[in-house]
Amino acid sequence: xxxxRILLADDHNVLRDGLRLLLERxxxxxxxxxxxxxxxxxxxxxxxxxxxxxxDIAMPVLNGIDATKSIVASGVPTAVIILSMHHDxxxxxxxxxxxxxxxxxxxxxxxxxxxxxxxxxxxxSFFSPKVSLxxxxxxxxxxxxxxxxxxxxxxxxxxxxxxxxxxxxRSNKEIxxxxxxxxxxxxxxxSHILQKLNLHTVPELILYAVRKGIIH
Amino acid sequence: xxxxxxxALAGGFGGLxxxxxxxxxxxxxxxxxxRASDAQVEKRFLERSRMLEQIRSSIYLSGTVxxxxxxxxxxxxxxxxxxxxxxxxxxxxxxxxxxxxxxPEEAVAFSRLRSEIAAYWNVLDKTFAWTDEERQKxxxxxxxxxxxxxxxxxxxxxxxxxxxxxxxxQRGDQQMAGLFERLRLGLIGMIALTLIGGSALAIFTxxxxxxxxxxxxxxxxxxxxxxxxxxxxSVKLVRVQxxxxxxxxxxxxxxxxxxxxxILLETENLLDLDHMAPAKQxxxxxxxxxxxxxxxxxxxxxxxxPSMLDDFGxxxxxxxxxxxxxxxxxxxxxxxxxxxxxxxPEEHKTCIYRVVQEALNNVVRHAQASAVQIRLQRxxxxxxxxxxxxxTGFDAERVRGLGLLGMEERVHHxxxxxxxxxxxxxxxxxxxxxxxVDLASDVTNELNTDTVGRRS
Numbered sequence: 283x284x285x286x287r288i289l290l291a292d293d294h295n296v297l298r299d300g301l302r303l304l305l306e307r308x309x310x311x312x313x314x315x316x317x318x319x320x321x322x323x324x325x326x327x328x329x330x331x332x333x334x335x336x337x338d339i340a341m342p343v344l345n346g347i348d349a350t351k352s353i354v355a356s357g358v359p360t361a362v363i364i365l366s367m368h369h370d371x372x373x374x375x376x377x378x379x380x381x382x383x384x385x386x387x388x389x390x391x392x393x394x395x396x397x398x399x400x401x402x403x404x405x406x407s408f409f410s411p412k413v414s415l416x417x418x419x420x421x422x423x424x425x426x427x428x429x430x431x432x433x434x435x436x437x438x439x440x441x442x443x444x445x446x447x448x449x450x451x452r453s454n455k456e457i458x459x460x461x462x463x464x465x466x467x468x469x470x471x472x473s474h475i476l477q478k479l480n481l482h483t484v485p486e487l488i489l490y491a492v493r494k495g496i497i498h
Numbered sequence: 499x500x501x502x503x504x505x506a507l508a509g510g511f512g513g514l515x516x517x518x519x520x521x522x523x524x525x526x527x528x529x530x531x532x533r534a535s536d537a538q539v540e541k542r543f544l545e546r547s548r549m550l551e552q553i554r555s556s557i558y559l560s561g562t563v564x565x566x567x568x569x570x571x572x573x574x575x576x577x578x579x580x581x582x583x584x585x586x587x588x589x590x591x592x593x594x595x596x597x598x599x600x601x602p603e604e605a606v607a608f609s610r611l612r613s614e615i616a617a618y619w620n621v622l623d624k625t626f627a628w629t630d631e632e633r634q635k636x637x638x639x640x641x642x643x644x645x646x647x648x649x650x651x652x653x654x655x656x657x658x659x660x661x662x663x664x665x666x667x668q669r670g671d672q673q674m675a676g677l678f679e680r681l682r683l684g685l686i687g688m689i690a691l692t693l694i695g696g697s698a699l700a701i702f703t704x705x706x707x708x709x710x711x712x713x714x715x716x717x718x719x720x721x722x723x724x725x726x727x728x729x730x731x732s733v734k735l736v737r738v739q740x741x742x743x744x745x746x747x748x749x750x751x752x753x754x755x756x757x758x759x760x761i762l763l764e765t766e767n768l769l770d771l772d773h774m775a776p777a778k779q780x781x782x783x784x785x786x787x788x789x790x791x792x793x794x795x796x797x798x799x800x801x802x803x804p805s806m807l808d809d810f811g812x813x814x815x816x817x818x819x820x821x822x823x824x825x826x827x828x829x830x831x832x833x834x835x836x837x838x839x840x841x842x843p844e845e846h847k848t849c850i851y852r853v854v855q856e857a858l859n860n861v862v863r864h865a866q867a868s869a870v871q872i873r874l875q876r877x878x879x880x881x882x883x884x885x886x887x888x889x890t891g892f893d894a895e896r897v898r899g900l901g902l903l904g905m906e907e908r909v910h911h912x913x914x915x916x917x918x919x920x921x922x923x924x925x926x927x928x929x930x931x932x933x934x935v936d937l938a939s940d941v942t943n944e945l946n947t948d949t950v951g952r953r954s
Contacts, residue, residue, distance in 0.1 A: 294756040294757075294759075294760060296757070296760040296764070297756060297759055297760040297763060300760055300763035300764050300767055301763065303767050304763065304766075304767055307770065340751065340752055340805075345809075367751060367755050367756070367759060367792070367796060368805065369796075370804075370806060370814075370818050370821075371817070371818075371821070372806045372809075372810050372814035372815075372817065372818060373806070373809075376810065388755075388756075388759035388762070388763075388792070389759075389762065389789060389792055389793075391759075391762070391763050391766070392762075392763060392766035392767070392770075419825075420821050420825075423821075423824055423825070
């Protein structure tokens with residue numbers, strides 16, 4: 283089995299060294315390039331076409347979110363995992379909108395990084411449990427404040443299954459395979475789900491699932 | 499050198515009034531004395547005329563009586579003698595009276611008159627002593643050569659004295675005219691003095707008033723200048739403080755925070771190594787300390803100035819603030835705001851964020867509220883913000899804490915309006931409006947609000 287090829291992008295050398303040390307101790311992981319700013323990360327991603335880019339947000343020249351956008355847009359087969367100190371929703375939402383597949387907090391690198399890379403490289407999303415928890419708490423509080431009935435209750439059992447799979451990053455085709463449904467049926471379910479939950483994009487769907495605790 | 503203008507004014511006006519009063523009083527006095535002396539002169543003239551008339555008529559009558567007695571038949575002169583004696587007495591009394599008020603220039607004429615009269619009486623008395631023969635013999639001669647000429651001479655002298663008396667009257671009139679002229683001149687002098695004094699006073703008063711006005715204007719200008727510079731200073735202070743907070747927050751986040759993250763990771767890496775097992779306890783302690791350091795740094799950075807404000811703009815920062823407040827206090831905080839386009843000026847962004855922060859602090863500290871509504875609306879010309887709580891409220895007319903004043907100052911500096919509507923028991927609504935016209939020219943938008951990451 284080929285090892286997972288990884289790009290590290292962080293302007294903090296000591297942290298980057300620590301990350302590399304952590305990753306290289308694992309079987310099947312190899313750090314192929316290191317960048318200390320966003321622009322360098324983009325250049326190295328295009329050059330090395332790694333499977334995973336682990337990206338800080340606060341970096342000079344080009345920040346991690348814009349760099350993620352550019353990497354996704356450039357068409358390289360690299361899935362981006364954001365690794366940041368920020369645990370506010372606004373950063374997570376923007377990272378997801380930029381196309382990041384995972385969001386980790388620097389507090390819990392050791393515990394989460396390996397799992398995140400494994401998960402994302404298999405096409406799933408991954409969030410630090412602390413992040414998921416924060417998002418869920420905020421979401422519950424908001425729901426309680428607004429005294430709204432949870433829109434999740436409107437979903438049928440089949441729709442909830444599809445929501446979970448979609449939020450994990452699976453395509454309609456994969457979902458159809460997993461659930462043994464036709465592609466068209468999955469598509470219809472999916473548009474119903476977005477409609478019922480008043481969502482519009484995949485990142486919104488993922489965020490919703492995280493907030494609801496459907497995925498972690 | 500500052501004289502009291504009130505004292506000067508009072509002195510001036512008082513002096514002027516005194517001059518006017520003195521002029522009036524003296525004019526009245528002079529008029530009074532004029533009238534009195536006029537009456538006196540006339541009375542004297544009339545009296546003296548009357549006395550002269552008495553003298554004349556007595557002389558005349560005595561002549562007639564004497565003629566009658568001379569022409570009378572023998573005897574019977576005794577009644578005429580008595581009559582003449584009476585006339586003599588009257589004449590003497592009149593002469594005595596006149597003598598008392600005789601004028602110097604009539605003295606000569608008057609004493610001649612007196613001696614003539616005395617001689618006349620002597621001559622006349624002699625006729626009464628005559629015997630009938632003597633009377634028969636001398637009467638015509640006496641009558642024509644003594645009595646008539648003497649009488650005529652005396653009457654002429656009396657006329658002369660009368661003329662002199664009239665002269666005295668004229669002189670009195672002249673004196674009066676002189677007095678009157680003096681009064682006129684005095685009055686003219688007084689009026690001139692009053693006019694000059696009044697003009698001087700008016701000029702002085704004008705100068706004082708103008709000077710006062712100038713002083714007031716200068717004070718006002720100084721005041722305005724001081725206020726302006728004070729405001730500029732406070733704006734500068736606020737700006738500097740904000741800049742400081744921003745760089746501190748960044749520094750904490752990017753340097754201290756990252757270092758703690760690195761320590762955390764390194765420690766965890768060490769914990770993985772088998773030969774580090776004896777140090778496990780220490781390493782775990784280090785890891786916990788690093789974790790606490792990281793949390794503390796992150797919180798402090800956010801409190802100083804939330805990175806979302808610079809990274810993503812106002813609304814994400816407000817949302818974060820709302821979530822944080824809700825998490826910390828259990829207050830329901832709802833933000834209703836459309837995403838702002840990225841061109842909201844830096845100072846407006848900061849102003850609104852700080853106002854909301856302060857308002858939420860106030861609500862948490864004082865309002866005993868359960869819910870807060872934050873609404874933000876933007877039109878082409880202005881931004882409207884309202885923060886509305888359902889708490890106890892307060893008397894917005896009386897209570898103005900330092901925080902409120904600070905908010906107001908920030909808002910006014912940006913040309914906005916600041917409004918608090920609150921009454922005890924009815925919650926508090928804070929409203930601000932910030933105009934957005936002509937902003938591009940005077941507000942420097944130091945950071946592009948839509949980029950993430952640190953400045954390098």
